[in-house]
Amino acid sequence: MSKFLLLAFRNVFRNRRRTVMTLLMVAGGVAALLLAGGYFARMTHGLRENTIRNGLGHIQIFSAEHFKRDEVRVLDTGIDNWRQVAATVRSAEHVRGVAPRIEFYGMVSNGQKSSVFMGSAVDPDAERSLGFETYLASGHDLDAQRTGDAEALIGTGLAKSMNVKVGDGLTLLAVTSDGALNGVDVQIAGIVETGVADLDARYLRIPLDAGQRLLQSDRVTNLVVGLDATANTDRVYDELTPRLNNGFGGMSQQMEMKKWIDLATYYKQVRNMFDGIFLFMGIIVFFMVLMSSINTLLMSMFERTREIGTMLAMGTPQAWIVGLFMTEAALLGLLGAAIGVAGGNLLGTVLNALNLRLPPPPGIAVSIPFYVLHVPGIMIGASILVIVSLVLASILPAIRASRLRITEALAHV
């Protein structure tokens, strides 16, 4: 059998020029998939880590009620005994920290003009310990220990509309957890640029205790859990689930946990989009390789008509002829894929070193660096794709070859 493999291998190189063309095409397709896939992988990976580090965290804990209905009053679906829950969660392995959050909205006024804000009240130290960064255009992050007016971070759009800078004061107005109006003065500690214009126009962040005073409540909307590595998400989730089910130490309020992937709708949309594009590209490469290969394989079959006739005359089973052709195609695919993988990786490394930048996509303010990841899965996948495509392309010529009428084949030029 190895002799037949040898025969297939040598046959591949019979027509040098044609083989090189086919190899280049196959390698090109594989390399293109590698680069595109590597770029998408980098984007989704970057987006994933960004999303998590932007404050989504790895796991979030809510009250079960939160998902069953909307708030009637602020924090009426909040977590009651959050400190106890946080303490229990913190004790689990791989947990880096737990950050309490209150999500609320209200009006902010500079005395002349009011604007709506969508805000959060956070524990600045907890947020920092989990590595959650806020992108400050000016000023500094919140300082929880402060006398006097509470500090606040506002978005660039909001700062502009309120015509304030760092150090100025604003008044917040919100409806409390019992439906009354309440207000608090804050001092601008920093101005945040999220990169998304719509968010910047409404962004507000104050310390947790200020939020609780404003809203007259001890509760929090959710607890954000940060882990030491994203890969541990499932493990920690599974470990915390039984604890959650018996109320984190006997609390009556029903809780629910969500993994980051369940909450990262934007990330999922982006990832699905990239996956879709990549799949589409893969289909294109597959069919291109298939269509162009059928022709070249048919040609080489015709050229070997007499030879095939001889082999059949000598008693070669038809199946062996089919196998020979399909093996040749597979070898071609393998070789092309190997060249493509090597070439694609090399090209990727070179492109990475060049530190290119691409113009910003819609909704984002900064340009994106062009960087590709080397993903073994894509290398293997793309290789298999082209090999299968070639083998499929060879089926028709192979069967035709095996069914040649010996007398006619022998009489062929």
Added chain:
Amino acid sequence: MSKVDRFLRWYLILFAAGLLLTCALVCRAATPNAEALLKQSDRFRNGWLSYVVHVKITDYEADRPDEEHLYEVSQKGTDKTYVEFMSPREKGEHLLMLGDDMWVYLPDTSRPVRITPLERLSGDASNGDVARTNYAADYSAVYLRTEKAGAVECNVLELTAKRKGATYHRILYWIRVEDARPVRAEFYLTSGKHIKSATFDEYGLVGGQMLLRRLTLYDEILHNSHSVLEYSGATQRALPDKLFYQGRADRF
């Protein structure tokens, strides 16, 4: 022609002319002056140029009483209103209307928050329902028709907002034919949406003036709530301008 004939002809002509003239006069006089009627109707809600009145607002959710709020409204002219929140939980808060602008002042804060008249004050009552009751200042009126509202013969006026501080874009206003007393109203937004209706339920003699004692506002969007505003203690009072000071909250 004989003298009798000439006399009769002249008499006929004069008679016809006189009839026409009388008709014209009568007809013109029969079309009511909408603007005047509107001004007249405002007197039932604003008894004096400068006065104070207490308002109790009871909010009903699906016909069950839900919450109660108390306010003291001080009004000077048609452009200055000061509303003090009297409920124990809202102590220290007040609302200020100056011309087209409105602010809410919260205790322990150093600056007011700008609000709009359409925003909710309590239940189905908007800020404007309590602070902007001089419709003649805010709306231009057009007479539509006369019809019965219940058992009462009313003039129906169409009010359209004529300044940006007006609470609603359009109001359909039923006022009694005999004295322009408000009977009911329908309130419409800029989009044309019928957002609220009001019935002016009770009137009483206070300090020599016939004034509105009870008003009910009905939500026309979800149809499951209404608010009852009860007016009491209306007195004429001279109010100083510094009451309507817009600046920082620590004003006195």
Added chain:
Amino acid sequence: MNELVTAEAVSRSFPLDHSQVRALDDASLRVSPGEFLAIAGPSGSGKTTLLNLIGCIDKPTSGRIVFDGEETAKLTAAQTTALRREKIGFVFQTFNLIPVFTASENVEYPLLLQGVSASQRRKRVAAALESVGLSSRATHRPDLLSGGERQRVAVARAIVHRPALVLADEPTANLDTQNATQLIDLMRELNRNLGLTFIFSTHDQRLLEHTPRIVRLCDGRIVSDTHSAAALGRETQTKGELHEQVFAARLS
């Protein structure tokens, strides 16, 4: 003596436009094992067709071929393939070697088809190449060999698996006269030494001089089938003649 292969009134027609062409018409032939015979005739006389039928790479339109006691028409495709694999060796006018294989690899091919072990293959290939005098060219690819050498490799390939029958269709047509005669002599030698039956076709009269049996075709029909006593030589006497000679010797 059992016949190796028999052709019984075989005809082969090919469709041409709307009619048929009779390439072979009612041909009958009996070949015994160990024979060395030529099929002669001008081009178009049906030589290739007859060889194809005998070699089981074509089927007759009428009549039958019996190979080694089996009627070929009754064999399945797989059985026919197996028959050719084991019992027949082919030599072609255009050599038909696999260009990417070396001489010894080409010769090895029939053994590969039969699944012979590597060591056995090596031995037999070496022996076959030696018997055609090309041991020195074992590692050469066909493009490095002369025409005569290529055909000898083909012959080696045709005999390496010791088939019962070797068929050669115009094996010398692409060789010069010297190589041609040498080839026929080589085949004759192999026929004598290895006892393999050889049937070859040719239109060249000169090659027929030392051929013991000649079957002549003309327009698809066998016109003569002669055993040439002169060409037989000392070694290939028929049984009858030998008897005569001994008897004659005894008599004298």
